[in-house]
Amino acid sequence: MSKAISQVPFAQNEPVNSYAPGSAEVKSLIDTYKKMYADSIDIPMVIGGKEVRTDNKVAIHPPHDHQHTVGTFHYGDMSHVEAAINAALAAKKQWNELGWEQRAAIFLKAADLIAGPYRDRINAATMIGQSKNVHQAEIDSACELIDFLRFNVEFMTEIYSEQPISDAGVWNRSEYRPLEGFCFAVTPFNFTAISANLPSCMAMMGNVVVWKPSDKQAYSAQVIMEVFKEAGLPDGVINMIFTDGAETAAKVLAHPEFAGLHFTGSTKVFQGMWKMIGDNIHNYRSYPRIVGETGGKxxxxxxxxxxxxxxxxxxxxxxxxxxxxxxxxxxxxxxxxxxxxxxxxxxxxxxxxxxxxxxxxxxxxxxxxxxxxxxxxxxxxxxxxxxxxxxxxxxxxxxxxxxxxxxxxxxxxxxxxxxxxxxxxxxxxxxxxxxxxxxxxxxxxxxxxxxxxxxxxxxxxxxxxxxxxxxxxxxxxxxxxxxxNDKPTGAVVGQQPFGGSRASGTNDKAGSKMNLLRWVSARSVKETFVPAKDYKYPYLG
Structure with missing residues (x-):
């Protein structure tokens, strides 16, 4: 148990490398890209900290060279979804009991790993699998992801520090508990940072997660899991699966311990999942939290x-x-x-x-x-x-x-x-x-x-x-x-919290404290120092 009120490092937006022609940074990144492009990667699912492989392997072809194969990922079935749910629930008690400072340290370390030794690797994986150029990869898989991790730690501490006033003779406190059960993250191909943020921000607040990344983002998803493992994330806190979307949703959303959905993808899919949640509402231990960002025109x-x-x-x-x-x-x-x-x-x-x-x-x-x-x-x-x-x-x-x-x-x-x-x-x-x-x-x-x-x-x-x-x-x-007087793209974490409403989603603003509040359940605690000994109030005489 912590014996200090800790202050986390002040969050600042990660500087964007320019990758100017002839620069050391562009040479380093392109060299890493070429090496990874020539290699053949084998990407397993990760369930309970264990690498899970199957007989169903799917080839990864870069969109800019669809005849080239850079590796494969292992495709699972509903037994793997069940295993991921069970692994998350098994990890829940110990993860919940870990002090918030320890959770913060894991994700701050992850940010520093991406800013340093993993920067080229995660950018190159994003370039290969998602066909992003050096600048688009840098502002996404490096800078925005680093910002999510660092700013979310700061937002977490702000949430925990928000406390009620106390009258004479009592001490009122607010406790921000993780949700009861497990959470489900469904992430898109187009932003590596979003794919990492959706499961990690829930985990940061003490939740355990089943994460289904897009098949098109498997390469950079693998690097994300490598980073989280090296940062010290305990086994089972985030479980990564590659499985059929519709079948996975049906299985996950029917589980009585399902507690929250964090989604980025199509409006049609999100609305379908919301309907499933409504149809299963009587089965759940608690009303699930539903957060979605679903595109735009x-x-x-x-x-x-x-x-x-x-x-x-x-x-x-x-x-x-x-x-x-x-x-x-x-x-x-x-x-x-x-x-x-x-x-x-x-x-x-x-x-x-x-x-x-x-x-x-x-x-x-x-x-x-x-x-x-x-x-x-x-x-x-x-x-x-x-x-x-x-x-x-x-x-x-x-x-x-x-x-x-x-x-x-x-x-x-x-x-x-x-x-x-x-x-x-x-x-x-x-x-x-x-x-x-x-x-x-x-x-x-x-x-x-x-x-x-x-x-x-x-x-x-x-x-x-x-x-x-x-x-x-x-x-x-x-x-x-x-x-x-600016283009409608390029929201920066901590500066322009991102999200829309209407058919674009629930507008819970990734990159802000508002989003993290969705992944906790508050408990109000009142402690009276000298309790009353007689039921009679003064008006009774």
């Missing part, structure tokens, strides 16, 4: 007063960084007629300089989409736009899957504000632009708000403060993360 709206070069740059970065596969990616834009020609020309000039290709070449700004399904989906939107009467491809439109799943930066211009690509989530490097009449500013704000069921991110560009304020109010519920 993120907007940029420009006012006639907007700086055209700034708008163009925000659209190019916001729409095409990581091939538009960020939940926050700019995928629909509303540009006034008076500035569209300038914005379009600036975008054409910038996009003409963008290189597309393998992540091994750091000068490639755009890399491959995640798999063939994504490639075909993007190609379908482009092909239909090229044949449409109310839309046209005005920039890009090239697709090439001969080596990797490459979709080139594409702009679709539509005269129909409800055209399919301006309403539907695509998750690729495709931006759809609707050009509106300058006099229709207020009406276009209403259109932006009403067009999509999502409400994750969005931004407004204007030099007119009245216009900014009008957009700020009109779009109050259209984006959980709202940007003024």
């Amino acid at each position: 993120d907007f940029v709206i420009a006012h006639p007063s907007a700086d055209t070069q700034a708008v163009a740059t925000a659209l190019v970065r916001g729409a095409y960084e990581y091939q538009g596969q960020k939940c926050s990616a700019a995928s629909r834009a509303y540009i006034p007629q008076s500035i569209w020609a300038e914005v379009k020309a600036a975008m054409e000039e910038q996009i003409a300089t963008i290189k597309v290709g393998s992540v091994e070449d750091p000068s490639n700004f755009v890399n491959a989409v995640i798999d063939r399904n994504s490639f075909e989906k993007c190609k379908g939107y482009i092909d239909r736009a090229q044949a449409a009467s109310d839309a046209q491809v005005v920039i890009g439109g090239k697709c090439d899957d001969s080596v990797g799943y490459f979709v080139y930066p594409t702009v679709i211009e539509t005269t129909n504000p409800h055209y399919e690509s301006i309403e539907q989530e695509i998750f690729g490097p495709i931006l759809t632009v609707y050009v509106y009449e300058d006099s229709q500013w207020a009406e276009t704000l209403e259109l932006v708000d009403a067009t999509s069921p999502y409400a994750l991110t969005g931004s407004v560009f204007s030099q007119d403060r009245y216009a900014i304020n009008e957009a700020y109010k009109a779009l109050e519920n259209a984006a959980g993360n709202f940007y003024i």
Whole structure:
């Protein structure tokens, strides 16, 4: 038991390495990438601290070179899901009883391991498996993950320090207990940091976790487990499984000890899981906590007063960084007629300089989409736009899957504000632009708000403060993360807590104290020093 009130190290955002041409850091990372790319990795599930292998091995192919195999991961069945649940529950008592400082030390060590000896390895794994270039890998699998770990420790201590007032003769205390049972983390392919944060933030608050990462993120998931093991995370606290999603959800969500779901993925899957939880509500020991972030159809709206070069740059970065596969990616834009020609020309000039290709070449700004399904989906939107009467491809439109799943930066211009690509989530490097009449500013704000069921991110560009304020109010519920004169991507832990509402999720704000509060159950304790000895109150005389 602790005999001190400990202060954790002050959390600061991890500096981003530039990976400038010729720098030592880019040479080190690319050398690590090449070595890992040439090796063959064998990735087991991890259940109760043990590596679990099966006869069902799945090959891992980099999206930018789909004929190359970098290794395999072991695919499990429902017996492994059951084993993971049992391992988590077996670890629960000892993990719950461990002092919070000891838990903090584990995850602070994990952050330092990623910042130091594991930085190249986790970035290279993300580059290989998820086709992120050096910069996108650095801001994700290194910096954002480090920030999650360090800031979450700070948020945890803030939560524990929040205590009630006490009247004379009593001492009131709040205790923040872990949830009763086990938690379930379901994570996506597109951010290594999210994949690590969802199970680790629950574990940090004293919970035990069954973690199902995306099959497309298996390589970096393996590195995450390596880091947690070296940091001293006890066996069974986080159990990593690769199993069928629908079957796993049905089994996990039917368990009476299920206590919480932390999810990032599609709206349809999340809603299906929520329904399962509702159907099983009578089976649970406690009402489960449900936290989800489920994507978006993120907007940029420009006012006639907007700086055209700034708008163009925000659209190019916001729409095409990581091939538009960020939940926050700019995928629909509303540009006034008076500035569209300038914005379009600036975008054409910038996009003409963008290189597309393998992540091994750091000068490639755009890399491959995640798999063939994504490639075909993007190609379908482009092909239909090229044949449409109310839309046209005005920039890009090239697709090439001969080596990797490459979709080139594409702009679709539509005269129909409800055209399919301006309403539907695509998750690729495709931006759809609707050009509106300058006099229709207020009406276009209403259109932006009403067009999509999502409400994750969005931004407004204007030099007119009245216009900014009008957009700020009109779009109050259209984006959980709202940007003024900036692209709608790039939220930083501790600076812009991330999450949206409507069909984008529960808006529990990853990267903030709000999220961690979902993974504890408070107990109020009142201690009376001198108890009453007679039931009579003064009013009784």
